[in-house]
Amino acid sequence: MIVLKNVTKVFEQNQNNQVIALDNINLQFNEGELIILKGVSGSGKSTILSLIAALSKPTSGEVIVDSKRISKLPDNFASIYRRDNIGFIFQKYNLIPTLSVKDNIALPQIPSNPDEQELQKSLSNVMKRFKISHKKDTIVKNLSGGEQQRVAIARAHINNPKIIIADEPTANLDEKLSLHFIDMLKELKNSNKTIIVATHDPLFFNLDFVDRFVEIHNGKIN
Amino acid sequence: MLLSPEVLSLFILNLIFLFFGMIAFLLSIKIFLKWDINSTTNIQYTLEKQSFLTATIIKYIFMIKLPLFLYFIFTLDKISSLLTGAMCAAGVVDATSYGTYLLVIKVINLYLFGFWLTLHYSDIKDENLPYTKLKFGLFIIIFFIFIFEIILESIMFSSIDISKMVDCCGTLYSSTSSSYISNIFLIDSKIILSLFYTNYFAIVVFYIFKKKFLFTLANLSFIIISIISLISFFGTYIYELPTHHCPFCFLQKDYYYVGYMIYSLLFIGTFNGLVVGFMGKTNYVDYKLSLLFNSLYVIIVSIYPVIYFLKNGVWL
Numbered sequence: 214m215i216v217l218k219n220v221t222k223v224f225e226q227n228q229n230n231q232v233i234a235l236d237n238i239n240l241q242f243n244e245g246e247l248i249i250l251k252g253v254s255g256s257g258k259s260t261i262l263s264l265i266a267a268l269s270k271p272t273s274g275e276v277i278v279d280s281k282r283i284s285k286l287p288d289n290f291a292s293i294y295r296r297d298n299i300g301f302i303f304q305k306y307n308l309i310p311t312l313s314v315k316d317n318i319a320l321p322q323i324p325s326n327p328d329e330q331e332l333q334k335s336l337s338n339v340m341k342r343f344k345i346s347h348k349k350d351t352i353v354k355n356l357s358g359g360e361q362q363r364v365a366i367a368r369a370h371i372n373n374p375k376i377i378i379a380d381e382p383t384a385n386l387d388e389k390l391s392l393h394f395i396d397m398l399k400e401l402k403n404s405n406k407t408i409i410v411a412t413h414d415p416l417f418f419n420l421d422f423v424d425r426f427v428e429i430h431n432g433k434i435n
Numbered sequence: 436m437l438l439s440p441e442v443l444s445l446f447i448l449n450l451i452f453l454f455f456g457m458i459a460f461l462l463s464i465k466i467f468l469k470w471d472i473n474s475t476t477n478i479q480y481t482l483e484k485q486s487f488l489t490a491t492i493i494k495y496i497f498m499i500k501l502p503l504f505l506y507f508i509f510t511l512d513k514i515s516s517l518l519t520g521a522m523c524a525a526g527v528v529d530a531t532s533y534g535t536y537l538l539v540i541k542v543i544n545l546y547l548f549g550f551w552l553t554l555h556y557s558d559i560k561d562e563n564l565p566y567t568k569l570k571f572g573l574f575i576i577i578f579f580i581f582i583f584e585i586i587l588e589s590i591m592f593s594s595i596d597i598s599k600m601v602d603c604c605g606t607l608y609s610s611t612s613s614s615y616i617s618n619i620f621l622i623d624s625k626i627i628l629s630l631f632y633t634n635y636f637a638i639v640v641f642y643i644f645k646k647k648f649l650f651t652l653a654n655l656s657f658i659i660i661s662i663i664s665l666i667s668f669f670g671t672y673i674y675e676l677p678t679h680h681c682p683f684c685f686l687q688k689d690y691y692y693v694g695y696m697i698y699s700l701l702f703i704g705t706f707n708g709l710v711v712g713f714m715g716k717t718n719y720v721d722y723k724l725s726l727l728f729n730s731l732y733v734i735i736v737s738i739y740p741v742i743y744f745l746k747n748g749v750w751l
Contacts, residue, residue, distance in 0.1 A: 219475070270483075275475040284480075285472070288487070290562040 215242040215265055215376070215407065220274035220284075222260050222432075234260040236432040237274070242409065244375075247402045247422065250411040252429035258411035261429070262378050265409065266299045267291035278376070296324055300369030300406075302379035306361045308368070310354035314345055317353055318368045325372075335371060343367040343397065359390040366397055377401060379410040383417075391416050437517065437595045441510035446592075448503065449585045455492050460578045462489040463571040470568045486567055490555055493574055497548040504545055505695055507588075512686055518601050524683040525604035533591040540584045547577050549706045550713065557714060604681035608666065619667050620680060631664040635733050638708065642726045651712025654705045654725060661701055665736060672739035677751040697735060704728030 222235040235257045242248055250258045263269045264276050267283045276284040283294055300321075301307075308317045315336060322332055340346040343363045348356065353364060362382070369377055379398075383391035391414065399422050401408055410417065418426065428435040466486050471479055511524035518526055528534035551573055558566035634657050641650035666680050673685045673693065686694035707725035711718070744750055 221477075270480055271475075272480065273475060273477045284475070285483075286562055287483075287559065287564060289559070 214244055214277075214279060215409075216240070216277040217261070217264065218275050218277065220264065220271045220276065222257075222264065222269070223272045233432050235264075235271070238432070238434050240427065240434065242407055243424075244407055245402075245405045246424040247398070247408045248410070248425045248427060249417050249420075249423050250409060250427050250429060251413060251418065253413060256429045257432040258413075258429055259380050260432075262380050262409060262411050265376065266301065266378055267294050296321065296372065298375050300372065300374040300377040302362075302365050302369045302377065302382050304381035304384045306365040306385075308353045308361060308364055311352065313350050313352055314356070314364050315340070315349040317364055318345075318371050321368060321372050335373075339367045339370050342400075343370070358386055359393060362386060362390065362394055363397070366394075366401075370401075375406060377406050377408045379408070379412075381412055381414075382410060383412065383414045388416070395420065437514060437592055437597060439510075439514050439517070441506075441513050442592050445503075445507065445510060445588065448499075449588065452496050452500070453582075453585060456496055456578060456581060459489050459492040459496070460575065462486075463493075463574045463578070467568060467571045467575060470571070472564060472567070486564075486571070489571070490559075494552065494555060497552055500548055501545065504541055505699070507541065508683070508686060508695075512683065514595075517597055518595070519597075519599075520601045520603055522603040522684070523681060523687060525608065525681050526601045527595070528683075530596075530599070530601045531591050531594045533587055533594065537584070537587045537591050540580065540587060544577070544580055544584055545702060546706060546709065547573075547580065550710070551577060553710050553714065604679075604684060608680040608682070619663055622663075622667065624668050627660075627664045627667055630660050632733075634660050635729065638726065638729055642722055645722070647711050647722075650722070650725070651709055654708025654711075654729070657708070657729065658701070658705045661705075661732065661736075665697070669736040669739060671751050672743050675743060675751070693735075697732065700728050700732040700735065704730075704732055 217238060217240040220235055220238050220240075221233070224232040224234055238257075238261075240261070250261060252258050260269075264271055264284065265278070267276075267286055270284050274284075275282055278294075278298065281294070283291065286294060309320070312320075318339060319332060319336055322335070327335075336349075337346070340349055343366055345360065345363045345367055348360060353361060356364065362385075369379075383394055386394060395416065398408065398410070402422055417423070462485050466482050466489065469478060470482055470486070508524055511527040515521040515523050515525075515527050518530055521527055521530070528538055551570060554566050554570045554573065558564055558570055634653060637653045638650065638657060641647075641653055662682070666682050670680055670682065670685065671677050673690060674681075683694070684690065685697070686692060704725050704727070707721045707728065710721045711725060714721070740750065
């Protein structure tokens with residue numbers, strides 16, 4: 214379970230120019246839920262994701278994941294938490310263009326120094342699952358947008374995280390590929406993971422398999 | 436005022452330490468007074484960021500200060516050639532009335548810096564940062580002693596008069612000297628050696644039975660007994676001169692700088708021994724390191740009399 218308790222996040226460029234990204238919000242996400250965070254650009258969706266992923270700390274309030282106060286974690290522990298619990302899918306995929314599909318997907322495993330055989334096994338499983346096995350040795354920059362998105366999802370999945378976070382995952386995709394991503398999202402939901410998607414893409418707003426929609430406006434929950 | 440390149444570099448380093456130490460000191464006071472790990476306020480989150488910065492500053496100051504002690508001794512040794520009468524660092528220490536106090540403060544600070552670093556590493560190993568308040572509180576105290584050391588060091592180097600003749604170590608560390616150290620030479624070597632080896636044996640026994648407070652106490656007494664036995668007995672075998680008791684000469688090239696190794700072994704061994712008792716959680720690595728380095732120290736200092744006896748067939 215993910216709990217955001219009285220969370221405020223203020224970005225300070227200087228004392229006279231403060232941006233209140235989140236304003237004392239309270240939110241709770243249950244295990245296995247698929248949640249869509251919707252709202253216009255700058256409403257605070259991505260800030261919520263970065264707090265849940267322990268990429269940043271709130272200005273005040275706390276973020277609790279499975280009874281662990283992750284907003285209080287020192288940086289070195291936050292990295293371990295991220296590695297073990299979070300899978301990221303970014304708007305621009307954030308893949309390393311000069312590496313192959315296989316190497317990109319394997320990246321999150323490197324800090325854990327896995328056994329080579331186990332790594333190959335999990336790589337093979339995850340590539341099969343997201344239908345990218347046939348391109349495993351292709352350099353990522355030579356893939357289409359949809360294929361790159363599949364690699365990004367496979368990479369988010371390789372560590373078998375409990376939480377998958379997607380920040381504007383279809384912003385760079387056409388409608389056909391976006392619908393394909395939605396199909397993969399449905400499949401991911403069946404694996405009982407907590408999935409949080411921040412988007413303003415209307416394609417997501419009428420999905421019947423989504424558990425909850427949370428609308429954010431000016432750093433507050435509507 | 437004596438301004439050799441070595442002294443000048445120590446002055447510059449002290450100024451840098453003073454500047455960064457002052458920043459760390461001011462932030463430490465704030466952290467010490469307002470730290471509450473359970474709080475989720477803006478102040479606490481700001482303190483958490485500042486504590487990381489402050490601890491990093493302190494860590495680097497102390498990590499540099501530890502080996503810098505050896506450089507300080509090296510500097511004393513180097514400038515001894517500028518003072519009439521001085522044969523080694525002992526003459527420089529004795530050249531002003533501040534030298535001995537500075538040396539004592541520096542040794543105390545070595546242990547304090549080491550403790551702070553140990554506390555810091557124990558703190559950041561735990562996600563709840565259990566020692567943060569304590570470590571910044573300790574730094575506030577250490578900072579005053581640290582400032583005192585810097586002031587004393589500056590005064591000492593400033594007040595050395597190179598036109599004045601100083602005593603050499605042969606005079607300072609002889610049984611006829613009027614100093615309090617000369618009393619050490621009146622103690623029978625057999626008593627000193629019995630105390631030394633019994634103390635080491637006690638360390639081994641307390642290590643086997645993991646009696647941490649007794650182990651620490653034994654290490655504490657080992658610091659004193661080791662230095663006394665080194666000056667009064669083992670040193671004479673390093674020099675192969677029964678009347679030479681200087682604790683500095685064996686830091687020189689003539690003796691292959693063996694003093695640096697001897698003092699480093701003693702410091703690392705006893706420091707880890709003290710950490711065993713002072714830290715809340717028992718860390719077996721500290722136990723092992725303490726025994727290892729103390730044992731190496733005992734072996735190194737003991738080997739000199741043995742070699743001398745094997746070579747000459749007599750004791751000094």
